Amino acid sequence: MDERRYTPRAHLDEGGDRYTNRAALLSSSQEHCDRINFHVLDTADYVKPVTFSVEYSLEDPDHGPMLDDGWPTALRVSVPFWNGCSEDEHCVPDLLLDARSDLPTAMEYCKRVLRKPAQDCSTYTLSFDTTVFIIESTRRRVAVEAVLENRGENAYSTVLNISQSANLQFASLIQREDSDGSIECVNEERRLHRKVCNVSYPFFRAKAKVAFRLDFEFSKSVFLHHLEIQLTAGSDSDEEESTKEDNMALLRFHLKYEADILFTRSSSLSHYEVKPNSSLESYDGIGPPFNCIFKIQNLGLFPVHGVMMKITVPIATRGGNRLLMLRDFLADQVNTSCNVWGNSTEYRHSPMEEDLSRAPLLNHSNSDVVSINCNVRLAPNQEINFRLLGNLWLRSLKALKYKLMKITVHAALQRQFHSPFIFREEDPSRQITFEISKQEDWQIPIWIIVGSTLGGLLLLALLVLALWKLGFFKSAKRKKEPGLDPTPKALE
16 A cells, blocks of 8 residues: 555554455456555655555465456555535635734733723823834733634645744744644744745545644844734635635734843032032142942843934023033943034133022033033843033132022933834933032121221120219218217118
C-alpha cells in the first residue's frame, strides 16, 4: 500500500505493515479471492487516493506449469477517500475567519486605567491624530482570540497562515475546542523580518467551528509605531471566489506606549537664612552655591523618545533685581540636545529697593527665567541626569524687602504631538524650592542713640527744676525758742 510514499497512509490489520505475502492454490476454471483488511492512519492528505499494488508469480517456475509471457503479473488499484460531499464528490467549503485582540483603545484605557469620566475620556481620545491602542507599561504580550468556521461542505487540508509585524514574536497557540491539527512555524524572507506560523487541519468538516487563542510577545530589538497580525485560511477544496473575502482577518493598530519612567529630583540647598552680617567674601562675592539634579530613568521594555524635558529657573524679579546666577547646565548623555534661553541677560549690579512681601512665591509665572529644553531619548534601563549649578545672588537678597521668600525651579516632561509615548501621570513635573528667610536688622543708628540720650537728659533736668521750684529739695529748720518746747502731744 502507498508504495511510492515514504510514510504510507494505510497499514494492514495483520502485522501492522504495508506489505504481505500469501500462498494460493489456483484450481482450473475456479475463482480465488483473498480478503485483506487494512486501516487508514491519521494523515493530512485526504485528497489523493490510497494506491494498492498486487503482484503474483509461481513459487517454482523451473518445475511445473508456466505462465503466459504476455499476461500481466501486476495490478495497481487506487481507492479514493469519500469526501462526504454531494453526489459529484466535489466539495465546496465556505470558510469564515474572525479575530480580535485584547489591546485597549484610548477610550477603554482612559476609563479603566486613568479612571476619568466619559466626557473627559472623549476629550482624551481626540487629543490623538488617529484611532490608537494603548500598550501599558506592564504589558509584555498581545493575545488574539480567533474563530475559524466552515459554513459550507467539507474542507480538506485546511491551512491557517498566521503572520505578524516585526515587533512581535509568535509565542503560543491554544485551541479552545477539540480538533485535529498541528502547528508549524517557519521564517519568511529575512528582508521582511516576519515570522509565519502554519496551522493545519487535515479534515475540516461542514458546519464545524474551531476557536483558538494566539499569544505574541513584544520584540526587545524591534520597535514600531504600529502592530499588524494577519490570519488567512485556505484549503485544497475549491471554494467559490464570492465567499473568499472573509477568509482573512487583518488586525492593524496604531500604537501609543505608556512610558514607564521614574522622575526624581534632588538639591544641595533647600533653605538659606539671610543675616545682617552675611558676607559676600565667603562666597566669592556672589552668594551661597546650589547644585540641583533632575533624574529620569526608563524602567520599561521599550526605548523612550519623542519626549522633551522643559526646565525653568527664576533668575530675577520683574523689577530687574537678580535672584540667582546659573553658572552651568549639564546633561550626562552624549546624544542629548538642549537649548538654553535667557541666561545671557544683564541685570543691574546694585539692587534697587523692591517690596516682595506681597508676592513671596517666585516661579516661571511671575519672574524672569532661564528656559531649558532638551530632547530625551532613553534605551530600556537607561537614565539621564540634568544638573543645574549656580549661586544665590546675596546682594539682592539682602536689599529686597521680605520676611520669607520661595524661589521654585520647575521641570516638566512633555510628549511631542507625534510621539508614540504617553504618560499615566497627567502632569509629570517636579519642583525644587529654595526657601529664603531674612533675619530682622535690630541695629539702631548712632543718631537715634545720641538724640534719645540728649532728650532723656533734658527731660530729667526739667523734672528736677520743677521739683526744686515746688520746694521739694528745701531742708526743714527748727527754730528753738526758750520755754516753748513742744510737748510730745503737740509734736505729734
